[in-house]
Amino acid sequence: MLSDRVGFPHKVFGLLSKQPKQNTWFQRFPSLGAGGGNDIQWCFSQVKGAVDDDVAEADIISTVEFNHSGELLATGDKGGRVVIFQQEQENKTQSHSRGEYNVYSTFQSHEPEFDYLKSLEIEEKINKIRWLPQKNAAQFLLSTNDKTIKLWKISERDKRPEGYNLKEEDGRYRDPTTVTTLRVPVFRPMDLMVEASPRRIFANAHTYHINSISINSDYETYLSADDLRINLWHLEITDRSFNIVDIKPANMEELTEVITAAEFHPNSCSTFVYSSSKGTIRLCDMRASALCDRHSKLFEEPEDPSNRSFFSEIISSISDVKFSHSGRYMMTRDYLSVKIWDLNMENRPVETYQVHEYLRSKLCSLYENDCIFDKFECCWNGSDSIVMTGSYNNFFRMFDRNTKRDITLEASRENNKPRTVLKPRKVCASGKRKKDEISVDSLDFNKKILHTAWHPKENIIAVATTNNLYIFQDKMN
Amino acid sequence: MHSFMRDLTFLSKLKVCTSVGDTTDLYCTDMSRKVELSLLLYGLLLSSMGEEEGLHQTQFLDTMFVRGLKRKCFDGEEDIEGTLAGIKAIPSYNLQRQSLLDMSLVKLQLCHMLVEPNLCRSVLIANTVRQIQEEMTQDGTWQMINTQSTGQASLDRLVSTDILCRSSRDQAEGKHVPAYGTFNKDFESDQAQDSSETMSTASSVQAPRNLQSNVWEMENPQENKGNFQKSLDQIFETLENKSPNSVEDLFSEVDNSYYDLDTMLTGMMSNTKMGHCDNLETFSTPTNTASNSNCKSDLNDLDHIVEILVES
Numbered sequence: 001m002l003s004d005r006v007g008f009p010h011k012v013f014g015l016l017s018k019q020p021k022q023n024t025w026f027q028r029f030p031s032l033g034a035g036g037g038n039d040i041q042w043c044f045s046q047v048k049g050a051v052d053d054d055v056a057e058a059d060i061i062s063t064v065e066f067n068h069s070g071e072l073l074a075t076g077d078k079g080g081r082v083v084i085f086q087q088e089q090e091n092k093t094q095s096h097s098r099g100e101y102n103v104y105s106t107f108q109s110h111e112p113e114f115d116y117l118k119s120l121e122i123e124e125k126i127n128k129i130r131w132l133p134q135k136n137a138a139q140f141l142l143s144t145n146d147k148t149i150k151l152w153k154i155s156e157r158d159k160r161p162e163g164y165n166l167k168e169e170d171g172r173y174r175d176p177t178t179v180t181t182l183r184v185p186v187f188r189p190m191d192l193m194v195e196a197s198p199r200r201i202f203a204n205a206h207t208y209h210i211n212s213i214s215i216n217s218d219y220e221t222y223l224s225a226d227d228l229r230i231n232l233w234h235l236e237i238t239d240r241s242f243n244i245v246d247i248k249p250a251n252m253e254e255l256t257e258v259i260t261a262a263e264f265h266p267n268s269c270s271t272f273v274y275s276s277s278k279g280t281i282r283l284c285d286m287r288a289s290a291l292c293d294r295h296s297k298l299f300e301e302p303e304d305p306s307n308r309s310f311f312s313e314i315i316s317s318i319s320d321v322k323f324s325h326s327g328r329y330m331m332t333r334d335y336l337s338v339k340i341w342d343l344n345m346e347n348r349p350v351e352t353y354q355v356h357e358y359l360r361s362k363l364c365s366l367y368e369n370d371c372i373f374d375k376f377e378c379c380w381n382g383s384d385s386i387v388m389t390g391s392y393n394n395f396f397r398m399f400d401r402n403t404k405r406d407i408t409l410e411a412s413r414e415n416n417k418p419r420t421v422l423k424p425r426k427v428c429a430s431g432k433r434k435k436d437e438i439s440v441d442s443l444d445f446n447k448k449i450l451h452t453a454w455h456p457k458e459n460i461i462a463v464a465t466t467n468n469l470y471i472f473q474d475k476m477n
Numbered sequence: 478m479h480s481f482m483r484d485l486t487f488l489s490k491l492k493v494c495t496s497v498g499d500t501t502d503l504y505c506t507d508m509s510r511k512v513e514l515s516l517l518l519y520g521l522l523l524s525s526m527g528e529e530e531g532l533h534q535t536q537f538l539d540t541m542f543v544r545g546l547k548r549k550c551f552d553g554e555e556d557i558e559g560t561l562a563g564i565k566a567i568p569s570y571n572l573q574r575q576s577l578l579d580m581s582l583v584k585l586q587l588c589h590m591l592v593e594p595n596l597c598r599s600v601l602i603a604n605t606v607r608q609i610q611e612e613m614t615q616d617g618t619w620q621m622i623n624t625q626s627t628g629q630a631s632l633d634r635l636v637s638t639d640i641l642c643r644s645s646r647d648q649a650e651g652k653h654v655p656a657y658g659t660f661n662k663d664f665e666s667d668q669a670q671d672s673s674e675t676m677s678t679a680s681s682v683q684a685p686r687n688l689q690s691n692v693w694e695m696e697n698p699q700e701n702k703g704n705f706q707k708s709l710d711q712i713f714e715t716l717e718n719k720s721p722n723s724v725e726d727l728f729s730e731v732d733n734s735y736y737d738l739d740t741m742l743t744g745m746m747s748n749t750k751m752g753h754c755d756n757l758e759t760f761s762t763p764t765n766t767a768s769n770s771n772c773k774s775d776l777n778d779l780d781h782i783v784e785i786l787v788e789s
Contacts, residue, residue: 227597256600257600311605314601314605373597
């Protein structure tokens with residue numbers, strides 16, 4: 001019917017969506033297929049975690065990461081646990097919603113340790129999780145705390161051998177003279193069991209706290225970065241790593257800059273970047289020398305003199321750096337903004353998006369209560385057209401690079417009916433507060449969204465509040 | 478005339494939120510008390526420099542800083558002597574800069590007490606301190622502060638060091654401290670017994686100390702007291718230091734094994750296990766004694782060991 005064709009593009013999609021969603025290519029990349037005007041409508045899908053306001057410290061989520069297919073979603077928490085959610089196979093009859101994520105595996109990745117030499121406790125908090133691409137039936141991920149990286153194998157077992165006649169029921173071996181036939185055991189189905197086992201432990205290579213791990217595109221090596229050094233590892237070798245960046249000064253009194261994040265280029269296996277607390281990003285090529293202390297490129301934006309204050313350096317400190325999937329761009333997150341850099345242009349970013357500029361006038365208070373040191377992460381969508389990052393008051397922001405539009409949404413249990421479209425939020429910086437706006441002074445700075453992740457192929461996002469994980473998807477008709 | 482009851486009321490209304498979320502710092506209730514202390518300290522320093530009306534001094538600071546570096550040299554000098562009481566004036570640039578410096582120094586020192594200080598945070602705060610001091614040196618303000626009568630500066634010093642040191646000493650001796658709000662005589666006589674840095678005349682300091690001691694009373698002794706005292710002394714010494722290289726002094730070695738920056742920044746100084754305190758409440762909630770008592774026994778043992786180490 002003509003009236004069905006007229007209207008918003010997603011209605012057109014709805015008309016054509018009689019078949020399962022995967023088959024239609026524009027379902028996968030709605031922002032590519034639809035052309036202008038197709039703003040995604042985000043809907044609540046699920047929330048995981050305790051309902052109480054009383055947050056147990058061990059439950060604080062410290063990292064969120066989708067695997068390469070998007071079928072698995074891993075979270076790490078302050079208690080050293082990893083919880084993996086798996087997306088259900090899509091229900092053919094329920095074509096209007098994607099599969100839900102349910103708990104697939106939970107395991108204790110890291111335990112608290114004590115460094116006897118320094119009399120310091122080593123936190124078990126999981127700082128980062130990175131998935132390896134799947135090569136066989138099992139899944140592999142790297143998880144790290146402040147000092148130790150572990151390679152975990154997550155495998156399924158849904159059959160078990162039965163029919164041994166060499167042992168009794170209780171496991172004792174039978175007297176061989178009583179065994180008269182040779183019986184070959186057969187595999188019989190059993191309830192699915194998911195096992196996680198640590199396959200490699202990469203320890204004792206970092207004096208300072210590990211803040212990043214990144215798997216190389218060769219899928220054989222990976223890097224781990226702490227405050228002052230970056231090490232290169234081979235996934236098979238645990239007793240050795242190569243130091244590739246070392247910015248520790250000979251005299252620690254001269255220390256003015258630390259490494260805050262590092263990542264390998266998605267396509268070029270000899271290229272990586274690392275960001276610093278002074279707002280610079282250095283791109284290094286491992287082919288140039290063994291120790292990549294001299295950068296190949298230095299990305300830095302000159303300071304805006306009109307915005308200069310005592311907090312300028314602190315807010316310029318980069319908390320996260322992420323390459324685009326294409327490898328052509330990289331995104332950095334500093335305290336107030338998100339910047340997109342073209343790898344070919346070092347002197348300034350190509351795009352800058354203000355996340356919460358209204359906080360600029362509150363920097364002193366935020367310095368006082370330490371919120372200014374919060375490390376927000378950022379992420380790209382699958383097609384590199386939208387970037388997302390978190391803010392305070394359980395708000396998170398998305399910036400569409402094509403339409404230049406942005407949206408602020410809130411992760412809260414108030415809108416927790418599935419397929420409820422999220423209402424855009426707005427913060428009133430000053431002056432008269434309009435209806436439905438929130439004033440800066442009533443923002444809750446304890447509710448911060450530091451970790452977000454975007455499904456590599458679909459419009460599904462995972463947003464972590466302090467101890468809850470929210471999953472949102474775009475509205476499908 | 479400093480009306481400290483009013484100041485304290487104001488200070489108690491200072492709303493501060495700690496990061497409950499994902500920080501690499503191990504904040505526990507002890508830390509929250511220390512941060513609260515640093516705020517009290519900073520508020521006191523502000524008050525001691527000049528009367529401020531209103532409850533939201535940090536808002537003034539924010540307004541001040543958002544303007545960038547608009548200096549009011551002339552205003553600055555007047556303000557240091559004493560502002561116009563009772564007027565909601567935006568504090569002078571120099572005053573605010575000084576407050577920021579003091580706040581940063583306290584933060585820096587406090588963070589050394591954590592089990593695992595966040596190196597990035599320490600470096601950023603240290604850079605801020607350096608920046609302020611460089612500016613003050615260029616200004617000539619630094620020299621000015623040194624040459625002017627040290628009454629004020631020493632008051633600050635007395636206030637800060639004594640509150641902090643006294644609180645730790647209190648805990649060591651298990652003193653019973655009078656409750657908040659009572660400026661009683663036997664409290665003063667207690668003070669007379671204190672050897673170093675006794676507040677002789679500054680009665681104004683009594684009230685905040687009361688409050689602070691009351692707060693600390695509820696806490697277990699969680700610090701390496703000797704170190705804390707030493708390092709704080711060192712910090713405040715550098716404030717009065719003639720040479721402008723105070724930041725280097727902050728990091729310079731007083732005692733090789735304890736004050737090496739590397740070990741400082743990687744938390745070697747702090748020998749107490751804060752890690753076992755697993756409550757990260759904001760310190761607006763006063764009911765943290767339960768979690769504290771869990772730490773008490775561990776920390777008491779460690780304290781004892783540390784005291785021995787310090788004395789050696």
